[in-house]
Amino acid sequence: MQALTYQAEREQVIEAVRELDRRGLVSGSSGNVSMRLPVEGGAERYLITPAGVTYDKLNEAGLVIVDGELEPVGAELVPSTESLLHLGIYHGRPDVNAVVHTHSLYASVAAVTSTHVPPVVDEMVVYIGGAIEVADYGFPGTPELANAGVEALGDRRAVLLRNHGMCAAAPTVEEAMRVAILVERVSQIYVHAETVGGATELPDYAIETERQVYLMRSGLLESE
Ligand SMILES: [Zn+2]
Known part of the structure; x- marks a missing residue:
């Protein structure tokens, strides 16, 4: 059997998918994971989970490599239906090398109520960059969803997709996984807090200080 290209990267993506599944952040074939591949000569290549394959049946060989135009490179399966969103993020954010999309429960509750999650716990600002905004609705798989997602993401590391x-x-x-897990946790905190008297936001000085830490760590400081 022929050896797979990008074996180490494939293993990382599969490990992420299994962890999402173990933690109950995805079910069936919902959600998807991708990463930017290191390619010599500047060509764009991305590794992404395929459309419509349940996670228990997915393995390294089933992952799809696409180019910057979303054309599959020597793959038999079709790339994830949300590939446009993944590519849109990579094109606008050179600091991003991995994207994780889920329909996790509490993040979806916030997305369905179209409620942005304000900065209510410190690690949100340090690791996500601030509030988690809600993108305008876009039909799944369309450029509208991709554009709305990219716009609402801004320079942060997480975004809610309205009704999705x-x-x-x-x-x-690894970091994209940590963010996906954190988003679910803070969404859960926020939704519960709102039902028991209302959430209070962090003080402004804390948000400002933590945001500087975020920008410095992300190499985004000069852009502000
Ligand atoms: Zn989705």
């Missing part, structure tokens, strides 16, 4: 779910974007697969 969430998306995390970070420099590595």
Whole structure:
């Protein structure tokens, strides 16, 4: 059997998918994971989970490599239906090398009520960059969804997709996973807090200080 290209990267993506499944952040074939591949000569290549394959049946060989125009490169399966969103994020954010999209429960509750999650716990600002905004509705798989997601994401690492779910974007697969898990946790905190007297936001000075930490760590400081 022929060896797979990008074996180490494929293993990272599969490990992420299994962890999402173990944690109950995805079910069936919902949600998807991708990463930017290191390619010599500047060509764009991305590794992404395929459309319509349940996670228990997915393995390294089933992942799809696409180019910057979303054309599959030597793959038999079709790339995830949300590939346009993943590519849109990569094109606008050179600091992002991994994207995780889920329909996790509490993030979806916030997305369905179209409620942005304000900065209510410190690690949100340090690791996500601030509030988690809600993108305007876009039909799944369309450029409208991709554009709305990219716009609402801004320079942060997570965004809610209205009436749909969430998306995390970070420099590595490991960090994108941590963000996806954090988004679910803070969404849960926020939704519960709102039902028991209302959430209070962090003080402004804390948000400002933590935001500087976020920008510095992300290499985004000069852009502000
Ligand atoms: Zn989705």
